[in-house]
Amino acid sequence: MLVRVMIEQSTSPSAPPIRWHIVTGKGGVGKTTVASALALALADAGKKVLLAEIEGRQALARVLDTAPLGYGEEKILIGKTGGAVHGIAVDAETALIDYLEIFYSMGKAARGLRRLGAIDFATTIAPGVRDVLLIGKITEALRRRDNAGEYIYDAVVLDAPPTGRVARVLGAAHEVAQLVKIGPLKRHGELVTSMLADPSTALHLVTLLEDMPVRETIESVPELRSLGIAFGSVIGNRTSPVPLxxxxxxxxxxxxxxxxxxxxxxxxxxxxxxxxxxxxxxxxDNETEHRASLETLGLPYVELPQLFGGINRAAVRELGTRLGDFA
Ligand SMILES: Nc1ncnc2c1ncn2[C@@H]1O[C@H](COP(=O)(O)OP(=O)(O)OP(=O)(O)O)[C@@H](O)[C@H]1O
Ligand SMILES: [Mg+2]
Incomplete structure (x- = not known):
């Protein structure tokens, strides 16, 4: 259903297809689970998807029962109709080396900096720059094309930081672009900012139908809106599966x-x-009230039920299948 909403959003005449899904929400509401389920549903619809995390927690690998993810964009799951999910855990150090190699053709010299501790230093002293590097890597994957000029990935799904931090992380590119007057870092910041503001980017808000998460979701909207990123869907997760x-x-x-x-x-x-x-x-009854509050946001709203028996790859697949029943 979620994907159907997303597909509808993306196939309306005025809107381009969504290529960058950013999944946020209050801590513990199911961001990682929903991001994984969405990636699987898109892969089952035949898409080549990159599923990304940027907080060094290996949360995706835990949910999907895979080996720890690295920077290598390895294929981690096969979709039903030729699609696939690739996984990446972006870390600031490797992203900086990548950046130095791309923008300054530094190659081995950049990797040498890591041994000297310079990379560690650079990524620690400037948290804003660190965030731009992390998000910048995602935008690089989104822009990458093969020899025939086709995008390598049809979509990227980002398991983003929680609502309390996500505005700072996503807003860092804009701030860095303002602070730095000239040079590649400014261009990098501007590029990331423009990709965030692109209509093919959607910010999804996951919530539980409970007091605190619903309040946090509603309160986060104005600040997130000020970033200029289009909202996708609000996802009510873990709702009562059997209505009385x-x-x-x-x-x-x-x-x-x-x-x-x-x-x-x-x-x-x-x-x-x-x-x-x-x-x-x-x-x-509480859920009904919370649904009504969320509706005041005027955003597409979809639900995923509470699943019992723990969340593992099979359960995520099941959530993905529910999401993907449009296919
Ligand atoms: N639909 C669901 N049914 C049952 N359990 C769920 C569902 N969605 C998520 N969970 C469980 O809820 C817990 C939190 O989920 P998840 O780790 O995806 O949240 P998160 O928002 O990514 O958390 P964090 O803020 O720590 O990153 C996990 O134990 C997960 O297994
Ligand atoms: Mg998580």
Whole structure:
């Protein structure tokens, strides 16, 4: 459904296809899971996708049961119709060496700097420059073309930092471009800024349907909007999978249902089930309120259910399949 929304967004006559999906949200809401599921769904639709992380946590490898990711853009998953997911964990040191090689043709000399500790020094003292290098690597992958002039990647999905930090990380390119008056670093900053503002870039906001994450999502929008990046979808993650029927459910209703299913009942069991039903109802009522608050943002809204049994590659695939049922 999510991808269908994204496809619809990207196939409307006025909008170009989304090539850069940036997935953010409050800490712990499911950014890494949703980014992975989205990458898989796109790969299953035949696309060649780069799934990227920039915080050195190996979060993607953990979710997808792969070997730790490096800078090498290795193929980590095969899509159903010829698509594939490649993975990258961008680190600032290697991104700086890459940058020095590309812009200054420094080659071996740049790698030598790492041994001297100069790279470490440069990437530590200037956090803004560090962020530009990390995001700059993603934009480089987005721009890269093969000999026939075709893009190497149809799409890049970035498992981005949480809402509390993402504006600073994405806004760094603009700041660096303002600070630095001339030279390749300024051009690099400007290029990254223009790619972020491109209509083929979309910033997706993942949230749980709970008080704090919903509030943080809504409050983050003005600052993120000021970055000039177009919003994609709001994704309500881990929602109640089984909606309860309308109306009050009594112990008698539960006893009847158990009886009809041929299951034994006891007073304690009925009391406990009735209590759980009340909790479930409360949760669903809260979810309904939160959905309504999120709708005020006026952005496309989609949901992923809570899956039970833990999130591993198979579960992400299942979420991806749910996302990819448009194919
Ligand atoms: N739809 C889902 N159903 C069940 N569990 C989920 C679902 N989505 C995410 N989870 C679980 O929620 C937890 C947080 O997910 P995830 O790591 O993707 O969040 P995150 O936003 O990337 O966190 P962080 O801010 O630490 O990077 C994980 O344990 C994950 O397995
Ligand atoms: Mg994460």
């Amino acid at each position: 029927p309308a109306g009050r459910i009594t112990q008698v209703d539960i006893a009847r249902a158990l009886d009809a299913a041929g299951l034994p009942t006891s007073r304690t069991m009925l009391a406990s089930l009735a209590e759980q039903t009340r909790g479930h109802r409360q949760r669903q």
